[in-house]
Amino acid sequence: MDLQKLAASLQEAYPQGLPGEREALVTLLLGRGIPQPEALELARALEAQGYAHFLPGERPRWAFTRRPVDLKALMRALDQEYPEFVGEGDEEEEALAFLALRLEGDRQVAKEVLEALRAAGYVEKAYHPEQVRDRLLFRFPEALRLYA
Known part of the structure; x- marks a missing residue:
């Protein structure tokens, strides 16, 4: 799966980020019909390449960017x-x-x-x-x- 396209679609769907704890991204991907092993791999890849960023705190969420960000x-x-x-x-x-x-x-x-x-x-x-x-x-x- 193309990570850049996936990140762009996630950013469009969740411009203020996906509320939830760390497992929320995998849960979202599972909800899109992606099998668990692939969902885990995609979530890790999105984060490792800088398209997805987990922001902990009082209002935890995943943030997505259309291009990789450090x-x-x-x-x-x-x-x-x-x-x-x-x-x-x-x-x-x-x-x-x-x-x-x-x-x-x-x-x-x-x-x-x-x-x-x-x-x-x-x-x-x-x-x-x-x-x-x-x-x-x-x-x-x-x-x-x-x-x-």
Whole structure:
């Protein structure tokens, strides 16, 4: 099965991610009529190649992207570099610009990643007193600290 096509169809069907725990992706694939051994293999392959990303926490879910994404590197950049990147623009726009920059200019995938992070509860809009404006804050649960 073509992983890129499968990932694109999953992203279209679940733009905010597939809610549920780690086994939810295999359960979904089983529900699509894929036999268990193949469903397990597909789930592993989607994750290993960067098309599917499990986001644990209060609102756990699987996030899907149309092209492979190194989510570990993106989370590290959001944690370490994003605060210096923030300027005076619209908070949503600057977050998309930052993500797109890290994704070789792919704004569509940047939107997919931002929406998935928001749906998982990793993004919040908050007032920043030093900048006298709202901005997006990225917070990752303890389970993902190994990424940062």
